[in-house]
Amino acid sequence: MPKGDFRVREVMAKSVLNPSRIGGVAYAINPYVGCQHACSYCYARFMSRYTGHQGERWGSFVDIKVNAARVLQQQLRRRRNPVRGSVLFSSVTDAYQPLERRYKVTRNCLELLRNHGVPVSVLTKSDLVLRDLDLLGEIPDTEVGMTVITLDEKVRRVFEAGAPPAERRVAALTECASQGIQTYAFVGPIIPYLSTPSLEDLISQLAESGVSYLFFDRLNIKYGNRLIIEEALRTAFPKQSHDILAALQQTSLYYPQLRTELEVIVRHHHLDADFLF
Numbered sequence: 001m002p003k004g005d006f007r008v009r010e011v012m013a014k015s016v017l018n019p020s021r022i023g024g025v026a027y028a029i030n031p032y033v034g035c036q037h038a039c040s041y042c043y044a045r046f047m048s049r050y051t052g053h054q055g056e057r058w059g060s061f062v063d064i065k066v067n068a069a070r071v072l073q074q075q076l077r078r079r080r081n082p083v084r085g086s087v088l089f090s091s092v093t094d095a096y097q098p099l100e101r102r103y104k105v106t107r108n109c110l111e112l113l114r115n116h117g118v119p120v121s122v123l124t125k126s127d128l129v130l131r132d133l134d135l136l137g138e139i140p141d142t143e144v145g146m147t148v149i150t151l152d153e154k155v156r157r158v159f160e161a162g163a164p165p166a167e168r169r170v171a172a173l174t175e176c177a178s179q180g181i182q183t184y185a186f187v188g189p190i191i192p193y194l195s196t197p198s199l200e201d202l203i204s205q206l207a208e209s210g211v212s213y214l215f216f217d218r219l220n221i222k223y224g225n226r227l228i229i230e231e232a233l234r235t236a237f238p239k240q241s242h243d244i245l246a247a248l249q250q251t252s253l254y255y256p257q258l259r260t261e262l263e264v265i266v267r268h269h270h271l272d273a274d275f276l277f
């Protein structure tokens with residue numbers, strides 16, 4: 001966890017199973033509001049505004065939806081038709097952030113989805129997901145994805161201060177795949193010049209882990225992350241910050257050229273990949 005004040009609240013959710021606009025995902029469950037992983041680039045920080053946390057630093061608070069399993073149970077019972085499509089954990093938080101170890105909100109919801117035979121898609125940065133392999137293994141068509149931006153621990157600590165090292169995430173993917181669970185990796189946001197030196201090695205490790213496919217994404221300046229990213233770059237990477245910010249311009253050729261290079265590496269490893277840039 002990054003240093004500084006941190007506030008945890010237990011809250012009551014009204015709805016837990018919510019329709020999602022993300023492609024290929026029918027519903028999303030967000031067991032928490034806020035995220036201890038505290039990524040400086042996080043696009044979910046806009047949630048502060050809608051959840052009574054206006055003005056609070058993203059990563060400095062987490063609300064725990066302590067009644068989530070009960071609400072989900074009611075929502076599943078009330079449905080006239082079975083849930084079609086998969087349920088994503090999570091779209092605006094990380095369902096396996098450290099507090100999950102104690103509160104088990106995600107696990108309790110997973111148990112219900114397992115009982116109803118609803119396919120689940122997990123996207124996390126934490127190997128805590130391994131705790132729930134027993135449940136995930138019992139849900140048909142389930143997949144586990146890990147987000148990884150670099151193998152470089154210095155870069156990880158600056159941009160994902162509260163998340164586990166990449167090495168543990170790749171090891172978790174290996175373990176999931178060895179248990180017969182489909183896995184994928186979300187490689188992004190790729191930070192110009194900082195992520196790239198370890199990308200080839202990362203892709204090679206992901207291929208060895210047994211992932212079925214990869215997503216690649218660029219770093220986007222949006223949802224109020226500009227100042228935090230600029231501050232992180234100024235403080236930790238002052239010499240590179242100018243070039244990095246230039247590469248983020250929409251007119252820059254940095255990402256198109258990187259994509260070409262990545263396509264070659266991905267082909268070399270016989271992996272399927274989607275590029276979001």
Ligand code: SF4
Nearest residue numbers: 035037038039042093
């Ligand atoms: S893990 Fe995901 S939700 Fe949590 S801070 Fe990082 S990007 Fe945001």
